[in-house]
Amino acid sequence: MTGFRGKRLIAVALIAALPALVACQRETGPDPLELTGKMFVFNYRLAYATYMITLKKTEPVPEGSTVVATFENPSGGDPLKLDRKLFAKLDKVVLESPDVTCVKKETPYAVTIEVKGPDGAVLQTLKTDVVSSLDQTILPAQALVVGPAYDKNPAVFKDGKAPEHFETATCLD
DSSP states (O other): OHHHHHHHHHHHHHHHHHHHHHHHTOSSOSOSEEEEEEEEEEETTTTEEEEEEEEEEOSOOOTTOEEEEEEOOTTSSSOEEEEEEOOTTOOEEEEEOSOBOOOOBTOEEEEEEEEEOTTSOEEEEEEEEEEBSSOGGGSBSSOSEETTTTEEOTTTSGGGOOOSSOOBOOOOO
């Protein structure tokens, strides 16, 4: 009976220690970034849309680290890439894609984010989908303003007057 009780105590102790042992086996440490936000941004005045991803730094990263984001191209074709340096003093990381077209409502678009050390080694990989609650057809076909002073676009505002109906963006499938 004593032998059984002793083995049982050892088994209980090992089960209790298992989470700590598993945690010790991770060689790369905790993930340095945490996803805090994702959405599409539609700029009505300038007639474009972009992905917007926000991340929070949860662990320090080595000096010279970068973040590389790959965005699914809603209009098809090659994915869009963005490469940004991570700064040690900044706790927030904001990634905005190049302009995109053909965003469809309720369609998931894949985004992959890699945190790379100064030597190029991948420290973390995040994968997520971004879904828009709007369709890109809400945007005008052309920018409503031009130039640094946001002057009315003469191609849209003929003789300085607004058209009765604005032409909206379209996507050729």
